[in-house]
Amino acid sequence: MGLGFKLFGRPILSLMDSEKAHRRAIFLLKVTSGFFLGRFLLKILYKPRNLTSELFGFKFPNPLGLAAGMDKNAEAMTGWETLGFGFIEVGGVTEHEQSGNPKPRMFRADRSKALINRMGFNNLGSEKMAxxxxxxxxxxxPVFLNVGKSKKTKMEDAHTDYATTVRRCEPFVDGFVVNVSSPNTPNLRDLQNEQDLERIILEVKKFSGSKPVLVKISPDLSNQQILGIVDVGLKLECEGIVATNTTTTRPDSDAPMQEAGGLSGSPLNTRSTEVIRLIADHTDGNWPIVGVGGISSADDAWQKIINGASLLQIYSTLVFNGAGVIKQIIHGLEKRVRDAGLSGIEEAVGLARR
Ligand SMILES: Cc1cc2nc3c(=O)[nH]c(=O)nc-3n(C[C@H](O)[C@H](O)[C@H](O)COP(=O)(O)O)c2cc1C
Structure with a gap:
């Protein structure tokens, strides 16, 4: 076990079973990356070689990003970049500041390498976030902002809640992810119906400038519902899709699994990849997909790429495997690109479909 894992991997790993510990891990990263020497050490320990790609007019040093929810209030941005992520998604942010659901609201199912959370969009709110x-x-x-709906906002006003956050934060981020798929805000997932989604996207697009707007979907929808959302996104010229959020299903019976909330981590991997493939087939690989859900190795990541994802994100595996997993995944992908005789990662996107 390397020093890096002991320094950062294990603290994150062992502390993350409580929310307080999550906060301490973010704080540690923020402090360490606040000093030249700290950044220098983090880079030596963690930063992977480049595996570049271009998308949405941005250059990504590598295709692996930090998934939404880890840094809800954008506290440790330099830290995530220093650890080697190719892009990050901060938030979810809602129009109004809110404290989220009662604690405890974050659980680890170690045997399954899964997390269950029912945070409920605890965040600073769009004004303070801006x-x-x-x-x-x-x-x-690139920095993307994950946008959710405030709990107190009525369902019929959801579109203005999303759009206000986008308007306030637009000058400071590179793109937006419209999150209608978190299971922990009552009825939020109902906004995935075509009519409501259309209204939200149209309103958001009034304020997003030239910046990309992506939609993040739930893995619990039927394939037909997913394709309905894809068609709405295409029609309204959204730049792409993030697949997927957490699941409310419970693939096995590990004790904490019985907690209510969204499940992430390994048990989500298969369905998430299936959803990516479904969307890639439907759009003939012409609509960017950010693949997220259960990635914990270069193999998982490669499967998502060759089934159609252009970019990837991780959350849960950071908790179980530490920050060293970033380098492990990127270097593993680099090797697979080389072994397949490809010139770069972009050539691998959708390879299994060809
Ligand atoms: C504690 C926690 C909080 C999350 N918060 C958000 C959020 O605010 N917005 C969002 O779109 N996804 C959120 N997610 C979902 C992740 O972004 C990601 O889609 C999911 O965890 C699957 O990836 P993973 O298996 O690599 O963890 C959250 C996940 C966790 C575990």
């Missing part, structure tokens, strides 16, 4: 982003570091990697 200030934090404005004052925060300017990164060399």
């Amino acid at each position: 200030i934090a982003l404005d004052r925060g570091p300017k990164l060399g990697i």
Whole structure:
């Protein structure tokens, strides 16, 4: 076990079973990356070689990003970049500040390498988030903002809640992810119906400028429902899709699995890849897909790429395997690209479909 894992992997691993510990891990990363020497050490320990790609007019040093929910209030942005992520997604942010659901609301199912959370969009709210982003570091990697709906906002006003957050934060981020798929805000997933989704996207697009708008979907929808959402996204010229959010299904019976909330991590991997393939087939590989859900190895990542994902994200595996998993995945992907005789990762996207 390397020093890097002991320093950062294990603290994140062992502390993340409580939310307080999650906060401490973010704080540790923020502090360490706040000093030149800290960044220097983090880079030596963790930063992978480049595996570049281009999408949405951005250059990504590698296709692996930080998934939404890990850094809800954009506190440790320099840290994530220093650890080697190719891009990050901060948030979910809602129009209004809110404290989320009662604690405890985050659980680990170790045997299954899964997390269950029912956070309920605890976040600073769009006003404070805009200030934090404005004052925060300017990164060399793309930063996306995950946008949700405030609990107190009525369902019929959901579109203005999303759009207000986008309007306030637009100057400070590179793109948006419209999150209508978190299971922990009452009825949020109902907004995945075509009519409501259309209204939200149209309103968001009024304020997103030239920046990409992606939709994030649930893995629990039927394939037909997913394709309905894809068609709405295509019609309204969304730049792509993030597949998938957490699941409310419970693939096995590990004790904490009985907790209510969204499940992430290994048990989500198969369905998430299936959804990616479904969308890639439906769009003939012409609509960018960000693949997320249960990636914990280069193999998982490669499967998502060759089934149609252009970019990837991770959350849960950071908790179980530490920050070293970033390098492990990127270097593993690099090897697979080389072994397949390809010139770069972009050539691998959708390879299994050809
Ligand atoms: C504690 C926690 C909070 C999350 N919060 C958000 C969120 O605010 N918005 C969102 O779109 N996804 C959120 N997610 C879902 C992740 O972004 C990701 O889609 C999911 O965890 C699957 O990836 P993984 O298996 O690599 O963890 C959250 C996940 C966890 C575990």
